[in-house]
Each structure stands twice: as structure tokens, then as C-alpha cells.
Amino acid sequence: MSLKESDLKKDPACTINSLGNYLWSDPPDENKWADCVHCGMCLESCPTYEQTGQEQHSPRGRVHLIKSVAEGKLEVNEAFADPVFACLDCRACTTACPADVDVGGLIEEARGQIRQAMPLTGWKGVVSKFFLQGVFPNQDRLHLLGSLLKFYQKSGLQKVVRKTRLIHIMPEHLVEMEAILPEVKQPVRKKYKHADVIKAKGETKRTVALLTGCIMDVMFSDINEATINVLTRNGNDVVIPQNQTCCGALHVHAGDREMGRKLAKQNIEAFKDAEKVIVNAAGCGCMLKEYPELFREDPEWRKKAEEFSAKVEDISKYLHDTDFEKPKAEIKTRITYHDACHLAHGQGIREEPRNILRSIPGVEIVHMPNADRCCGSAGIYNITNPEMAGAILESKMKNVPEDVEIISMGNPGCMLQMAMGVLKYGRNQRIVHTVQLLDWAYQKEDSLKEGKG
Amino acid sequence: MRGKEIQTKDKHIQNLAKIVGGVQSILYKKEDLLAYDCDGFTIHRHLPKAVVFPKNTQEVAEVVKYCNENNLPFLARGAGTGLSGGAIPLNGEVIISLVRMKRLLSVDLENRRAVVEPGFVNLKLTQSISDKGYYYAPDPSSQYCCTIGGNVAENAGGAHCLKYGVTTNHILGLEVVLPNGEIIEIGKNGIPDQPGYDLLGLLTGSEGTLGIVTKITVRILKNPEAKQTVLAYFDKVSDASQAVSDIISEGIVPAALEMMDKTAIEAVEAAAFPVGHPRDIEALLLIEVDGISAGIDEQIHQILRVCKNRNVREVKVAQDEKERERWWANRKTGFGAMGAISPDYLVQDGVIPRSKLPEVLERIKKISEKYGLRIANIFHAGDGNLHPLVLFDAKKPGETEKALAAGSECLKVCADVGGSITGEHGVGIEKREEMRFIFNDEEIMAQTNIRDVFNPKNLLNAGKLFPTPGRCVEVKKERKEVITS
Numbered sequence: 009m010s011l012k013e014s015d016l017k018k019d020p021a022c023t024i025n026s027l028g029n030y031l032w033s034d035p036p037d038e039n040k041w042a043d044c045v046h047c048g049m050c051l052e053s054c055p056t057y058e059q060t061g062q063e064q065h066s067p068r069g070r071v072h073l074i075k076s077v078a079e080g081k082l083e084v085n086e087a088f089a090d091p092v093f094a095c096l097d098c099r100a101c102t103t104a105c106p107a108d109v110d111v112g113g114l115i116e117e118a119r120g121q122i123r124q125a126m127p128l129t130g131w132k133g134v135v136s137k138f139f140l141q142g143v144f145p146n147q148d149r150l151h152l153l154g155s156l157l158k159f160y161q162k163s164g165l166q167k168v169v170r171k172t173r174l175i176h177i178m179p180e181h182l183v184e185m186e187a188i189l190p191e192v193k194q195p196v197r198k199k200y201k202h203a204d205v206i207k208a209k210g211e212t213k214r215t216v217a218l219l220t221g222c223i224m225d226v227m228f229s230d231i232n233e234a235t236i237n238v239l240t241r242n243g244n245d246v247v248i249p250q251n252q253t254c255c256g257a258l259h260v261h262a263g264d265r266e267m268g269r270k271l272a273k274q275n276i277e278a279f280k281d282a283e284k285v286i287v288n289a290a291g292c293g294c295m296l297k298e299y300p301e302l303f304r305e306d307p308e309w310r311k312k313a314e315e316f317s318a319k320v321e322d323i324s325k326y327l328h329d330t331d332f333e334k335p336k337a338e339i340k341t342r343i344t345y346h347d348a349c350h351l352a353h354g355q356g357i358r359e360e361p362r363n364i365l366r367s368i369p370g371v372e373i374v375h376m377p378n379a380d381r382c383c384g385s386a387g388i389y390n391i392t393n394p395e396m397a398g399a400i401l402e403s404k405m406k407n408v409p410e411d412v413e414i415i416s417m418g419n420p421g422c423m424l425q426m427a428m429g430v431l432k433y434g435r436n437q438r439i440v441h442t443v444q445l446l447d448w449a450y451q452k453e454d455s456l457k458e459g460k461g
Numbered sequence: 462m463r464g465k466e467i468q469t470k471d472k473h474i475q476n477l478a479k480i481v482g483g484v485q486s487i488l489y490k491k492e493d494l495l496a497y498d499c500d501g502f503t504i505h506r507h508l509p510k511a512v513v514f515p516k517n518t519q520e521v522a523e524v525v526k527y528c529n530e531n532n533l534p535f536l537a538r539g540a541g542t543g544l545s546g547g548a549i550p551l552n553g554e555v556i557i558s559l560v561r562m563k564r565l566l567s568v569d570l571e572n573r574r575a576v577v578e579p580g581f582v583n584l585k586l587t588q589s590i591s592d593k594g595y596y597y598a599p600d601p602s603s604q605y606c607c608t609i610g611g612n613v614a615e616n617a618g619g620a621h622c623l624k625y626g627v628t629t630n631h632i633l634g635l636e637v638v639l640p641n642g643e644i645i646e647i648g649k650n651g652i653p654d655q656p657g658y659d660l661l662g663l664l665t666g667s668e669g670t671l672g673i674v675t676k677i678t679v680r681i682l683k684n685p686e687a688k689q690t691v692l693a694y695f696d697k698v699s700d701a702s703q704a705v706s707d708i709i710s711e712g713i714v715p716a717a718l719e720m721m722d723k724t725a726i727e728a729v730e731a732a733a734f735p736v737g738h739p740r741d742i743e744a745l746l747l748i749e750v751d752g753i754s755a756g757i758d759e760q761i762h763q764i765l766r767v768c769k770n771r772n773v774r775e776v777k778v779a780q781d782e783k784e785r786e787r788w789w790a791n792r793k794t795g796f797g798a799m800g801a802i803s804p805d806y807l808v809q810d811g812v813i814p815r816s817k818l819p820e821v822l823e824r825i826k827k828i829s830e831k832y833g834l835r836i837a838n839i840f841h842a843g844d845g846n847l848h849p850l851v852l853f854d855a856k857k858p859g860e861t862e863k864a865l866a867a868g869s870e871c872l873k874v875c876a877d878v879g880g881s882i883t884g885e886h887g888v889g890i891e892k893r894e895e896m897r898f899i900f901n902d903e904e905i906m907a908q909t910n911i912r913d914v915f916n917p918k919n920l921l922n923a924g925k926l927f928p929t930p931g932r933c934v935e936v937k938k939e940r941k942e943v944i945t946s
């Protein structure tokens with residue numbers, strides 16, 4: 009895991025709040041780069057280095073540049089921002105690094121400094137402000153956006169737009185995204201608004217709280233439904249705290265750590281009474297587990313954040329560790345599994361989801377080479393760095409075996425990106441969340457039983 | 462990504478950009494260049510003038526020709542994992558990065574050879590042919606990332622070189638761009654042992670001072686039928702090194718025979734790939750034998766017996782491939798693991814007669830005490846290649862100098878007991894002065910004379926491999942030039 013407790017316990021390296029040419033508080037943490045011995049063992053793990061072959065776009069190079077600013081050799085400027093923002097935050101380097109250097113953490117801290125030194129301008133600024141501050145943290149607006157999307161899909165407008173090629177007014181990469189937007193169903197937070205608790209089927213063994221996620225609940229509400237189904241099926245009462253909000257990962261990746269802290273505090277409060285916080289989006293789970301990083305300069309909240317993070321668990325690991333019921337119905341299909349970066353590299357979860365898939369009778373898992381290579385989605389990276397994201401997606405798709413029907417994974421961002429890949433490269437796989445498959449298997453089992461009975 | 466045009470008036474940059482195909486293939490801004498101011502050896506740093514990324518031999522040749530004609534110093538760079546500073550642009554060189562020339566050009570199983578571009582990563586070769594039952598033997602610990610071009614330049618070795626030999630034993634042919642831009646081929650058709658001087662041998666290990674390698678024909682081997690790996694823990698270093706000697710004198714030639722001392726064990730256990738070694742042992746041995754299945758069990762038997770005779774505390778055989786891989790990942794990330802227990806490290810690379818190990822380690826311990834710096838030891842015990850890792854903190858004033866001095870003294874010890882100052886990492890910048898421990902002035906001059914035949918203007922990677930100018934060697938050389946001109 010990228011988060012090291014020992015680092016958090018240490019006092020912040022610098023008690024004055026700036027460092028070298030980092031002029032704002034919460035600068036990149038010296039203790040993190042002190043571990044880097046410049047050995048280069050991380051190079052080949054890095055998708056942006058694979059694409060460019062350039063050191064400044066490698067983990068080692070990025071750490072070196074971040075350190076150089078602290079040493080006063082570089083300024084926080086456009087040229088520094090480029091390699092720092094071209095990072096996918098995929099954490100593959102953290103897995104590869106023998107010294108456990110938390111490159112991802114450093115990148116996020118550096119982005120925080122860059123965004124304060126040079127706020128975004130131009131369309132990127134507008135897009136980023138609109139989504140990050142206006143939409144994601146605001147449930148009502150997200151729902152509105154979701155409803156619009158739904159209307160757009162239901163009314164046939166989508167078809168019209170696609171047919172009339174109106175769509176080509178949008179930049180190309182947005183067109184590609186539009187084409188694979190999932191059909192929006194009703195968000196679970198709305199659906200269960202008045203239910204204090206969704207009761208377990210049969211005897212209650214445990215109670216868990218569910219993070220519904222912001223985009224997740226609007227665009228992928230069916231995955232949230234599936235998550236609730238498999239949880240209740242396995243003896244869990246599920247609560248959905250209504251005052252929870254967006255996890256803040258996208259904000260933190262974009263350098264808006266202040267907003268990240270605000271959202272973190274709200275979530276920590278919202279899940280105060282929960283014993284377990286279940287997450288079905290790898291990116292969100294990773295962020296929640298890293299909340300303490302946001303409060304390096306605030307001991308009181310850091311403590312709360314640590315307590316909170318300890319309760320967070322990815323759905324696949326939770327099911328696995330609580331010995332989930334093995335489905336009995338057969339789903340005959342060939343599946344390949346993609347390791348979402350924030351599950352494999354960020355949380356060290358690799359085998360659990362595969363075991364869940366393997367437990368379904370009839371499922372054959374086909375190995376995907378470089379399964380834990382980033383797909384290029386990385387939050388809103390595919391909106392801000394379309395070229396690089398496209399190149400990375402291309403090399404990902406080359407690794408998807410030809411003869412599979414389903415690509416399974418545990419992160420909605422990856423699902424969108426991979427769906428785009430399927431469309432763009434004329435493939436025909438379905439993109440499915442791991443828990444959805446489990447849910448389908450359970451449902452099939454039930455309907456068979458009913459049919460028999 | 463950033464900028465579609467070259468934003469500088471420097472005409473050399475503009476011309477170089479034209480050769481390599483534009484802005485995507487050249488770096489010239491300070492912010493980007495800073496990432497190239499050193500390689501795996503971080504004590505010396507210097508900014509290059511530019512970094513170019515040629516796509517093919519022709520572009521390399523043109524860049525070289527341009528530099529040569531305009532008297533711009535230049536050097537080649539692979540992955541930059543070198544540990545002796547070979548790729549550091551001491552003179553503000555134009556760096557020719559070969560990482561975009563990374564194709565596997567052909568595999569010829571029948572004749573057991575493969576042709577690769579210089580930027581092809583070492584491990585990828587084995588990965589590309591393993592399904593057919595073949596592999597590439599030289600396996601430096603950095604094989605996940607280092608390039609075969611860099612391996613040729615440094616004549617890299619690895620854990621399995623005890624039985625199979627170092628890089629030079631696996632090179633069948635090279636395409637080289639000479640420092641004047643001329644393209645030559647050595648070892649045509651990959652036929653080994655051609656008549657005439659052994660130029661392949663000369664080029665391999667020349668640390669990028671004689672030419673830039675642009676294509677490499679390597680030997681590939683058939684996977685051994687069987688493999689077994691043993692891990693043995695010892696309470697005394699002397700017992701462990703005696704066990705090493707005993708194994709070899711039993712007539713066993715292990716594929717690999719590695720040792721780590723207590724401090725090294727502390728580091729690998731604190732880092733990313735811990736195995737769960739006991740912390741209170743003084744040394745461990747990692748031993749691998751391979752070959753045809755029939756003989757393997759017998760060899761393992763012998764090894765276990767030898768270890769027991771030498772008071773081993775615990776010894777075990779890897780139960781499956783997973784366990785074996787875990788042991789090797791732990792060992793192979795040993796250098797990087799130092800980051801987990803120290804902010805900086807300096808790795809030394811001496812060779813000693815195996816029998817001298819206990820004595821050498823004792824003397825290294827004294828050096829460690831003298832400088833107040835911890836020294837970990839990782840040892841290719843089978844072939845006597847010792848890596849003392851001097852742990853220090855560059856932020857503490859004076860500590861870098863102390864580390865350098867301690868490292869140099871370790872090498873002196875190696876030379877004193879009849880060994881050498883480098884086994885596989887090369888001389889680079891780091892060990893230029895230590896060359897004097899083993900060569901006298903005449904011997905060094907004989908070598909610089911050879912260099913001058915290939916690299917007469919000394920524009921290619923100047924200031925590496927031999928003691929710094931201004932000392933007697935270069936003075937003599939100048940005198941000679943006066944006489945001959």
C-alpha cells in the first residue's frame with residue numbers, strides 16, 4: 009500500500025509552512041522523497057514513460073523535479089506543471105519501487121502547490137471548475153445532470169444527435185465518451201432516501217455503511233444496486249448515510265486540496281457511526297483510505313481521518329474476507345479481469361476480485377497480459393490529457409484477449425474508459441463491475457429456484 | 462504535449478531537432494533537462510545541453526556527425542540505471558537517448574540468437590521468448606528496466622552469471638555508430654569467434670567511450686530442464702563463506718550463489734518485498750542450481766550437507782515457483798531497498814578472491830567504524846563480486862565526501878587482497894581515480910591510446926573511465942603528442 013503509517017506519525021518535515029520554492033502550506037513531504045535512491049526500478053512500470061521515453065515523465069524524474077523545487081533549483085511554473093499533471097496518478101510506480109516511495113502522494117502535494125501558484129485558465133479551467141466545484145460535490149445538480157442524461161437517452165434525442173452528426177461539434181474525445189455513457193437509472197441514494205437501513209436477507213450478521221459515490225450513483229446506479237443486493241444477500245444490513253458526499257479524489261488529483269479537505273471532513277462526519285464503510289469504486293476507496301494525508305498539518309483532524317480510514321474497505325475484499333456465499337447457478341462465459349490502478353496498486357487488492365469471479369460456476373477467466381497497466385482513465389485525465397490517455401488506452405486494448413465476452417473490473421472510471429476502448433477499436437466485449445457478475449449469478453440462482461418451486 | 466514548436470534561438474538545438482523529427486524528440490528546457498542531470502549514481506550532477514530521442518540508426522549517425530562537426534560533446538544513454546555515472550553529462554553533453562529504439566528485431570530459435578535495438582529492456586527479451594522455452598542469460602538486478610545497449614556498454618553481469626558468464630559471453634554482433642558518424646558492423650551474421658582482433662570484446666564494456674551501439678545480436682539459451690533454489694541462514698559470516706567455498710570445491714557449479722549480510726537483510730526486510738528472514742542472523746546464502754532434472758536432487762543434497770557441516774542455523778528449498786520468485790525479488794531489489802533504511806547509498810563493486818571474504822568483511826567493518834557510516838554487503842559470492850553499500854545522508858554536511866572516501870577504501874581493500882575495483886558496474890566517473898589501484902601510468906596510457914583510435918577528438922563521453930586529466934598520464938600523453946606532431 010502506498011500509505012505508510014510510519015510517515016504519518018512523524019511530525020511534518022517542516023514546521024514553517026513553506027519549503028524552498030513551494031510557497032504555500034502543505035508542500036510536498038520531504039520524508040517521501042528521502043526514500044528515493046534514484047535507482048530507476050520504477051521506469052518500466054510507468055505508462056507515461058512507456059509512451060514518451062522521457063525521464064521527466066517517469067516516476068523517478070517526477071520525484072527528482074519535485075525535490076528540485078524544494079531545493080530552489082526550479083520554480084513552480086508551466087514547465088514544472090507539465091510533467092506533474094501528465095502523471096496518471098496510477099500508482100504503478102509505488103508497486104514497482106523497492107524503497108516504497110509514495111510517488112502518488114508527492115504528485116498530489118505538488119499539484120496542490122501548482123494550482124495555488126497558477127490557477128487554471130482557459131477551457132480546462134472552466135471544465136474543471138464546473139465539474140469539480142459545481143457538480144460532483146452537489147447531489148442535486150448531479151441528479152439533475154443525471155436526469156438530463158436519462159431524458160437524452162430515453163427521448164431518442166441521443167439517436168438524433170448521433171445521426172445528424174450534431175455531435176461532431178464536440179471535441180473528438182468527448183464524442184467518444186458520449187457514445188458509451190451508460191443508461192442512467194435511479195440513483196440508490198434517492199431510491200432509499202427514506203429507508204434508515206436496508207435489511208439483510210435472512211439473519212443479520214453485520215451492519216455496513218455504503219459510500220454511494222457521486223458519479224457512480226448517477227451514471228452507474230445499477231452497480232450500486234448490485235452492491236446492495238450482494239451485501240444483503242450475505243447477511244449485511246446496509247445503511248446509506250444521507251449527508252455523505254463526493255470522496256474528493258478528483259479534486260485532490262487536480263490539486264484542489266482545500267476542497268478535498270472540505271469533502272473529507274463532511275464524509276468523516278457522515279460515517280461517524282459506521283463500523284465498516286464499503287466502497288465499490290476503487291478510486292474513491294483509495295482516496296478515503298488516504299484522507300490522513302490531507303491533514304498532515306492538522307493533528308486533530310488527522311486523528312479522525314486515521315480512525316475513519318481504518319474502517320474503509322473495498323467491496324471485493326470485504327466479501328472475500330467475510331466468506332461470501334458461493335453462487336450455485338452457472339453463467340457460462342469467458343471473462344478477462346482488468347486491475348484498476350487504485351485497487352491493485354493503491355490498495356493491494358488483486359486476488360480477491362478474481363476469486364469472486366472464479367467462484368461463479370461456468371465462468372472461465374482468461375489472463376490479460378499487463379492486467380495491472382493503467383487504462384488511461386485516471387479520473388478526469390481523459391478529459392484534460394486526451395492524447396496521452398488515448399495512446400495509453402490503445403496499448404491497453406491490445407492486451408485485451410480476443411476471445412472473451414466480458415471485461416470485468418472494480419472501478420467506474422475504468423469502466424467508462426474501457427467501454428470507449430471497445431467502441432473505438434471495434435471490439436465487442438461487455439464491460440461489467442465484479443459485483444454485478446456476482447449479483448447476476450445470485451439472481452439466476454433465485455429465478456431457477458423459483459422456476460423449480 | 463507542451464509546445465508545438467522549438468522555442469529557442471539556439472541554432473544547434475534547432476538543427477538537432479530537425480534531424481530527429483521535431484519537438485517531440487528533443488528536450489532543451491531546464492525543467493526537462495534536470496531529470497537528466499545524473500543516472501543511478503547521484504553524487505555528481507550536471508545539466509546536459511539537450512536530450513535527443515532518435516528513432517533509428519540513421520538518425521543516431523546524423524546526430525553524431527552533427528555533434529562531431531560542430532565540436533559538441535555528446536554521449537549515449539539507456540535507462541540511466543548505471544551506478545558509476547557513465548551517463549552523466551559532465552561536459553554539458555548532448556545526450557543521445559536510445560530508449561525509443563526499443564524493438565525486438567528478430568528471433569532465430571534454430572541458431573539460438575536474437576537481434577534487438579539498444580533501448581530494448583533486458584527482461585523483455587526473456588519475457589518475449591520464454592513461451593518458446595528460451596531465455597537471455599545475463600540478468601543484472603536492474604533487468605526490469607535497464608537496456609541491453611547499456612548492458613553491452615557496461616558488460617553487465619548478474620546473479621546467474623556464475624555459470625553462464627557476463628554480457629560479453631552472450632554478444633554475437635553489434636552495429637555501432639563511431640564518434641565521427643560512420644556506421645560499422647562487427648561480428649557479421651552473428652557468427653562468434655571471427656578471425657582478427659576481438660573487437661566485440663573491446664566494444665563490450667567500453668562504457669560508451671568508443672561508439673554508440675545501435676543494434677545487438679545476442680545469444681539466447683534454452684531453458685534449463687529443472688531448477689532448484691535453496692535459502693540458508695548462518696550465525697557467522699565465516700561459516701557462510703566457508704560453505705560457499707565448499708560448494709564450489711565439491712564440483713557443483715550453481716547457476717547463482719548469492720550472499721547478504723545483516724545490514725542488507727535489514728534493508729530488504731524493511732522494503733517492498735520482504736521474505737521474513739530472521740533479523741539476528743549474520744549472513745544468508747541464496748543458491749540456485751539448474752540443468753537436466755536427473756542431477757538436480759543430488760546436487761541439492763550435497764548443498765544441504767555442506768551447509769549443515771558449516772553450522773547453518775536453518776536451510777530450506779523453495780517449495781514452488783512462487784516462493785522462488787519471492788526470494789529472488791527480495792534479493793534483486795536489494796539496492797533500491799536501501800532507501801528504506803537510509804536516505805542515500807553508494808554502492809561499490811569490488812572483486813575479491815572468494816577465500817578472502819571473511820578478512821575483507823572484517824576490514825570493511827573497520828572502515829565503517831572509522832567513518833561512522835553503516836555499510837551493507839551484497840555479494841555475488843560465487844564469483845567473488847562484492848557490493849558494499851555505504852549508507853549516508855547527503856543532506857548532512859560532509860557526509861557525501863565521507864561516503865566517497867569510505868567507498869574508495871573498500872575498493873582499496875579489494876585491490877590489496879588481489880582483487881579488482883569493478884565487477885560489473887563499470888568505472889564511469891566514480892572509480893576513475895581508483896583505476897590507479899590496479900594500473901600504472903603506462904597501462905592506463907595504453908588504454909587511452911586505444912580510445913583515441915576510435916574517439917580521436919574525445920567528444921564522446923569524455924572524462925569517464927580513466928583518471929582525470931592534469932595528472933601524469935595526460936601530461937605524458939601531451940608530451941607524446943608534441944613529439945609525434
Ligand SMILES: Cc1cc2nc3c(=O)[nH]c(=O)nc-3n(C[C@H](O)[C@H](O)[C@H](O)COP(=O)(O)OP(=O)(O)OC[C@H]3O[C@@H](n4cnc5c(N)ncnc54)[C@H](O)[C@@H]3O)c2cc1C
Nearest residue numbers: 539540541542543547602608610611614617618669674885
Ligand atoms: C538497482 C540496481 C541494480 C543493479 N544491478 C546490477 C547488476 O546486478 N549487474 C550489473 O552489471 N549492473 C547492475 N546495475 C547497474 C546498471 O543497471 C547496469 O550497468 C546497466 O547495464 C546499465 O544499463 P542502462 O540502460 O541503464 O545504461 P545507462 O545507465 O543509461 O548507461 C550506462 C553507460 O552505458 C553507456 N551506454 C548506454 N547505452 C549505450 C549504447 N547504446 N551504446 C553505447 N553506450 C551506451 C552510457 O553512455 C553509460 O556510460 C544495477 C543498477 C541498479 C540501479
Ligand code: SF4
Nearest residue numbers: 044045047048050105
Ligand atoms: S521512486 Fe523508487 S524505484 Fe523509482 S528511482 Fe526512486 S527509489 Fe528507485
Ligand code: SF4
Nearest residue numbers: 054095096098099101
Ligand atoms: S503514478 Fe503512474 S503515471 Fe504517475 S509516475 Fe507513477 S507510474 Fe507514472
